Amino acid sequence: MDAEQWTARAGEYAMRVERFVAPHDYPALGGEHAYAPDMELRGKRVLITGASRGIGESFAHAFAGAGATVALVARTRDAIRALAAELEGTAHPADLSDPTQVAALVDQVEEEAGPVDVLVNNAGIGAPAAFTDAPDEDLRQVTQVNYLAPAELCRKIIPRMLGRGGGHIVNISSMAGCSVLPGLVSYSASKAALSHFTAGLRADFRGLPIGTTLVELGPISTDMLAQIDEYEPTAAAFRRFYRMHLAVDVARETVADEVIEAVQKGRRHVRIPKRMAISSLLSEAPRRGTEVMLGGVPNQVK
Numbered sequence: 001m002d003a004e005q006w007t008a009r010a011g012e013y014a015m016r017v018e019r020f021v022a023p024h025d026y027p028a029l030g031g032e033h034a035y036a037p038d039m040e041l042r043g044k045r046v047l048i049t050g051a052s053r054g055i056g057e058s059f060a061h062a063f064a065g066a067g068a069t070v071a072l073v074a075r076t077r078d079a080i081r082a083l084a085a086e087l088e089g090t091a092h093p094a095d096l097s098d099p100t101q102v103a104a105l106v107d108q109v110e111e112e113a114g115p116v117d118v119l120v121n122n123a124g125i126g127a128p129a130a131f132t133d134a135p136d137e138d139l140r141q142v143t144q145v146n147y148l149a150p151a152e153l154c155r156k157i158i159p160r161m162l163g164r165g166g167g168h169i170v171n172i173s174s175m176a177g178c179s180v181l182p183g184l185v186s187y188s189a190s191k192a193a194l195s196h197f198t199a200g201l202r203a204d205f206r207g208l209p210i211g212t213t214l215v216e217l218g219p220i221s222t223d224m225l226a227q228i229d230e231y232e233p234t235a236a237a238f239r240r241f242y243r244m245h246l247a248v249d250v251a252r253e254t255v256a257d258e259v260i261e262a263v264q265k266g267r268r269h270v271r272i273p274k275r276m277a278i279s280s281l282l283s284e285a286p287r288r289g290t291e292v293m294l295g296g297v298p299n300q301v302k
């Protein structure tokens, strides 16, 4: 069997495992079980962080295209203002590496734009480097932008959503949160934290009208991916994945379309590309196992 056939077979096994572990993604198997109520996006407000470019910009177009009003957050004021004007949304410049700005953001957006129904924690950073050679600020900033800011935004917004009858959280994580590549130590750790955090939210709010979607991505062609070539060990690791056909080019618009559908249908996972799903499924197994074992144990004080 050559490498092409081997990877095709591996991809097919990964899909089989996914059908077993996540049957809700496969309606034909009778498993169309939404973990949150279906959400009609028309007339809803969606707060998207990191909307100035890359995948976040595609989210802005896709959610607006689905009839939602978008509230856009990033540091680059001109970019989010122009995009908000084009999509008839609102722009809220903020630096998520600053905890004070993060703490004030939900108040600020809801005062300026109105109540938020869907939060998309998309902003992320992670230039590859040797862990001990990275700038002093790197570890704190990566952890702050990729994990602490999304977690704090959830902490602030969920009580408001519940007070209004419900809402949905989308956390944009990475396959690097399941497996680790050279040069991405802080990045991978922050994404692992975000993925595990999302599972924690799911457990805490089980039975309440807060949906969560964890999005685990392989390489998507954006400014962030272009940085990979700056550090040879990371670049070499990516080249290997491409050669093994585990990594494939996926358009950021495809990511946006899959996430929109997941929010509309209350799905709790988006894994792209599917052929990489196996590492995500293995990471998910103990979380799902614990959920099953704790069936019937109260998750909130009544």
Ligand SMILES: NC(=O)c1ccc[n+]([C@@H]2O[C@H](COP(=O)([O-])OP(=O)(O)OC[C@H]3O[C@@H](n4cnc5c(N)ncnc54)[C@H](OP(=O)(O)O)[C@@H]3O)[C@@H](O)[C@H]2O)c1
Pocket (backbone or CB within 6 Å): 049, 050, 051, 052, 053, 054, 055, 056, 073, 074, 075, 076, 077, 094, 095, 096, 097, 098, 121, 122, 123, 124, 125, 126, 145, 172, 173, 174, 175, 216, 217, 218, 219, 220, 221, 222, 223, 224, 225
């Ligand atoms: N591209 C990939 O291959 C890939 C793979 C797996 C996961 N992801 C995840 O997907 C998400 C989007 O990545 P991308 O590829 O679209 O990256 P990107 O093109 O570099 O865009 C990153 C976005 O985050 C914003 N951002 C960065 N630092 C910020 C800060 N301190 N405060 C506020 N906003 C900030 C940027 O806006 P400003 O610079 O204007 O602030 C920009 O809008 C990230 O969470 C990333 O980890 C990407």
